[in-house]
Amino acid sequence: MTETTPNPAGNLGDVAPVLALVDEEIEQSLARLFELLRIPSISTDPAFKQECRQAGAWLVEQLTFLGFEASLRDTPGHPMVVGHNHEAGPDAPHVLFYGHYDVQPVDPLEEWTTPPFEPELAEAPDGSRIITGRGAADDKGQLMTFVEACRAYRTAGRKLPCRVTILFEGEEESGSPSLIPFLTANAEELKADCALVCDTNMWDAQTPAISTGLRGLVGEEITITAADRDLHSGYFGGAAANPIHILSRILADLHDETGRVTLDGFYDGVKDTPAEVLEMWDALGRTAEGFLGDVGLANPAGEKDRSVLELVWARPTAEVNGIQGGYTGEGFKTVIAAKASAKVSFRLVGEQDPDSIRAAFRSHVERRVPADCSVHFSPHGGSRAIQLPYDSPMLGTARAALSEEWPQPAVMIGMGGSIPVVGDFQSLLGMESLLIGFGLADDRIHSPNEKYSLTSFHRGIRSWVRIIAALAAR
Known part of the structure; x- marks a missing residue:
């Protein structure tokens, strides 16, 4: 179904049968994503309170089928989804995977070319295949890449190689008012060796990325x-x-x-950004003129003698x-x-x-x-800013696993803005986060005609299969 053949090369090891199942079952995975996308879980609008609960309950059902001890946890707002799968044993690494099942409102509705809660598989102007609908990229398509990776292990008759805890919230698009109280009240249950956060982008359609810094x-x-x-x-x-x-x-x-x-x-x-990281960013080819040209400007401002990527990611x-x-x-x-x-x-x-x-x-x-x-x-x-050490062993492991899957090696990038949950995980749970997502800059999140690349969805599933196996083998 996907227009790009997944990379058969690399050190597949024991995950080769799991990856093969991802490829064989991609149509079924897509059908399940469409089920979730059809639920209008708009957290900011009280009229959709029941739909938000429906989306959470749907995820609990999926996780339970996959062998998780999963439940819907009530909050003063929309419920949290929590699931645990510790079949790997007490000595296995433990990861907490975070995503959100709520979505943005769809206004202005008249600007949508397809109904926002009737997802379709369509062809983009460049000939690639895309998944359309509200939440396709932010964040239902992203979180389902991880759920479907877990499913592939189960279908292959394998235990998950890591102990996995899942936290899906239903208020990310409305300020997450219930998140900090929930993390505080359930800190011991949710603590893990690291958090995996999927609400981020790749560098481009061929190049995966790990976001290492948030200002x-x-x-x-x-x-x-x-x-x-x-x-x-x-x-x-x-x-x-x-x-x-x-x-x-x-x-x-x-x-x-x-x-x-x-x-x-x-x-x-x-601190100054390490020279090898600056070289990596320079190799991406993003000039100040090209970056500013997209918004009608030409002359870079800010600190002199700094590249545009260093200015927006690390200064x-x-x-x-x-x-x-x-x-x-x-x-x-x-x-x-x-x-x-x-x-x-x-x-x-x-x-x-x-x-x-x-x-x-x-x-x-x-x-x-x-x-x-x-x-x-x-x-x-x-x-405060969040910065994952560039020499973090977890970062190196995840980067290598991603690089085995995609046509181009994974790059470490920064983010000019912030993702509050990453700071909350660090301050309340004492965990670093790996920010790995498969969105693209043109996915139109928060806008009419949101979409998610079919390749992002397919390779995203395969990527998580590789990453959790690699983290378990560290």
């Missing part, structure tokens, strides 16, 4: 107040402090002429996300505003401390506010 985040809103009311700029101009001028200077002073952030101690805990940032002050309506009003505000965010890497960054920013602002003016700060969250 942290600090958000802060500042408001500068000068006069006790808006002032006529003809009467007071040149004499009264203008909070927009003050704010502009504060924001401009966040960077020096080389693009580096000027906050005191900002780069404490920031910290300070960005102004919004500014407000004075008259912004139609026409013109000659006024000196009483107040001006800005929203500023910092992306963190390495061991940067969110509290220290916030304190340094506030100090930076306070030093620049005149004595007869005032500043008010409103914090908007803070989280």
